[in-house]
Amino acid sequence: MGLLVICRHGESEWNLLGKWTGWTDVGLTEKGWADSVRMGSLIKNIRFDEAYTSALKRTHQTLDALLEGCGMGSLPTTQAAELNERDYGDLTGKNKWQVKDEIGEKAFNGIRRGWDYPVPGGETLKDVYARVVPYFEREILPKLQAGENILLVAHGNSIRALIKHLDQIPESEMEHVEMSFGQSLLYTFEAGNNLPTKKEILSVNIDPVNA
Numbered sequence: 001m002g003l004l005v006i007c008r009h010g011e012s013e014w015n016l017l018g019k020w021t022g023w024t025d026v027g028l029t030e031k032g033w034a035d036s037v038r039m040g041s042l043i044k045n046i047r048f049d050e051a052y053t054s055a056l057k058r059t060h061q062t063l064d065a066l067l068e069g070c071g072m073g074s075l076p077t078t079q080a081a082e083l084n085e086r087d088y089g090d091l092t093g094k095n096k097w098q099v100k101d102e103i104g105e106k107a108f109n110g111i112r113r114g115w116d117y118p119v120p121g122g123e124t125l126k127d128v129y130a131r132v133v134p135y136f137e138r139e140i141l142p143k144l145q146a147g148e149n150i151l152l153v154a155h156g157n158s159i160r161a162l163i164k165h166l167d168q169i170p171e172s173e174m175e176h177v178e179m180s181f182g183q184s185l186l187y188t189f190e191a192g193n194n195l196p197t198k199k200e201i202l203s204v205n206i207d208p209v210n211a
């Protein structure tokens, strides 16, 4: 049996400003760090074998904070661009809440949470799924099936893509799938099963993040 814990990075500098971040490599705020340390205390009873992060530093910093919170010194870690946030293209750096006021809630929700909603110069969630899930199946799943415990730190939308696969959620339902700050997912894998046999949600109470 292998355990997969999936954590979203803590609040970043651009989350705080309400800006679409995508592939922009900004760091955590003090709150993002402190929330992640508290999140780490929820997983201190799991003996992790290795960690995966995206190539963006907000996931590296979150992993460090999680390890501090769970009292672990360090873990062998793989940084993979396949786990990066959705590339928000021309929307990168724009203020989400101003755009929402300009285009209305329905179009805004379509852009943010739709399955195949194009953004000029960027990726759809479907594009994100096409890089995240093959990477997961190739690099991480065999280790879970072999009994390793893995800590994966990624982003709102790269995690939503992975949830679609792990929970077998239809495309039409994806607009309702969120990965909230302060929440981690614990999946159990058994040898021979490509999908998890159990899912638990671990949450810490945090003040809302502006994203």
Ligand SMILES: O=C(O)[C@@H](CO)OP(=O)(O)O
Residues within 6 Å of the ligand: 015, 019, 020, 021, 022, 023, 085, 086, 088, 096, 112, 156, 157, 211
């Ligand atoms: O800014 C981003 O890159 C993402 C995640 O914070 O935004 P959204 O939640 O709108 O997909």
